[in-house]
Amino acid sequence: MKEKPYHHGNLRNQLIEAGIRLINSDGISSFSLRKVAAECEVSHTAPYSHFKNIDELVAAMGEHVTGQFMDSLRISIQGQEGKFEAVSRLGQAYIDFFVEHPQYFQFLFYHSGITIDLDNYDTDSYPPFVLFRTTAFEVFRSNGLPETEFTPQLLTLWSMVHGITALLTNNGVKYSGKWRDLLELKSIF
Known part of the structure; x- marks a missing residue:
């Protein structure tokens, strides 16, 4: 499996913007932190340094x-x-x-x-x-x-x-x- 790159910059805002794109295209029912991480090309655990769960991410959005x-x-x-x-x-x-x-x-x-x-x-x-x-x-x-x-x-x-x-x-x-x-x-x- 390919290693995800280290992410420089403002990951929190990038996760928020990616989350908005994903919800708009796929809906809330299939929304997940893993999908947001994949969209940002970071490890699936990276969003957890900013949001404890999906509800917290949606609220931040x-x-x-x-x-x-x-x-x-x-x-x-x-x-x-x-x-x-x-x-x-x-x-x-x-x-x-x-x-x-x-x-x-x-x-x-x-x-x-x-x-x-x-x-x-x-x-x-x-x-x-x-x-x-x-x-x-x-x-x-x-x-x-x-x-x-x-x-x-x-x-x-x-x-x-x-x-x-x-x-x-x-x-x-x-x-x-x-x-x-x-x-x-x-x-x-």
Whole structure:
């Protein structure tokens, strides 16, 4: 049997990225640390220096993607808090992030087990959605929208942004236009 090479660099992140690729291509049911190790061309024991089991790796994968996603969203709205422009920028950043990393969209929304609670605002929900909701509600409030309209408007905004993202990250959907032209958030108010 061929000896696996010594691995230099950031093996933890390489295991995470390989795990995302594998789950997206093969599904969670056949996912294993051995397969991730093989994908990274390291010994089958190498992942155990970073993750004690597959659940810990999947959790780290979710944290890895969520951290990058949150950074992108936060940067997009800096200095725009409470302004309509914040919602527009947030929507654009949401789409841009996943267009740049389509594998993350598939992983997060189909394999990671995240929870987005659209009904209960007092519970812990997925942090990027909480940021989206909080930002939108600030804009609704500053524009004098009645509170009874907050949730329906939020769902309309998020559905549009998430839907455009789902379309653009799907290899089977082709669009020659500019997606930004579709993102006319101002028409909702």
